[in-house]
Amino acid sequence: xxxxYTILVSFNGSNGHGPDGGLIADASGNLFGTTNSGGANNxxxxxxxxxxxxxxxxxxxxxxxxxxxxGEEPAADLIADANGDLFGATSQGGGEPENAxxxxxxxxxxxxxxxxxxxxxxxxxxxxxxxGASPNGA
Numbered sequence: 001x002x003x004x005y006t007i008l009v010s011f012n013g014s015n016g017h018g019p020d021g022g023l024i025a026d027a028s029g030n031l032f033g034t035t036n037s038g039g040a041n042n043x044x045x046x047x048x049x050x051x052x053x054x055x056x057x058x059x060x061x062x063x064x065x066x067x068x069x070x071g072e073e074p075a076a077d078l079i080a081d082a083n084g085d086l087f088g089a090t091s092q093g094g095g096e097p098e099n100a101x102x103x104x105x106x107x108x109x110x111x112x113x114x115x116x117x118x119x120x121x122x123x124x125x126x127x128x129x130x131x132g133a134s135p136n137g138a
Contacts, residue, residue, distance in 0.1 A: 034074035039065035043072030071102035084108035095124035
């Protein structure tokens with residue numbers, strides 16, 4: 001049996017590098033995922049691949065480029081709530097000196113997505129890292 005596949009997008013560093021988690025889809029068939037490096041600060045991205053009338057876009061749209069303070073190296077699947085808000089975790093980044101990772105939200109504004117993630121949990125700021133560090137699961 002012969003298998004075939006189609007490459008939807010290629011990453012070039014500026015739009016992300018090293019997609020690591022699985023993809024999720026919204027009701028319109030748009031795909032969302034993360035890269036563990038690349039982007040504006042080389043700290044990883046959250047991206048969207050739009051589902052268009054003629055098929056999937058050939059270039060991913062970078063929704064967020066992490067900058068270290070809001071997390072870096074997202075390596076897990078995203079999840080979405082009923083409003084289309086995206087949630088995920090980064091295995092590094094956040095506050096100094098631990099850089100122990102974050103849990104973040106990217107708000108669906110109705111006309112797109114926020115370009116800055118809201119940090120819900122910064123594992124570096126939790127006393128003695130007693131609640132863990134470096135989350136890397138969905």
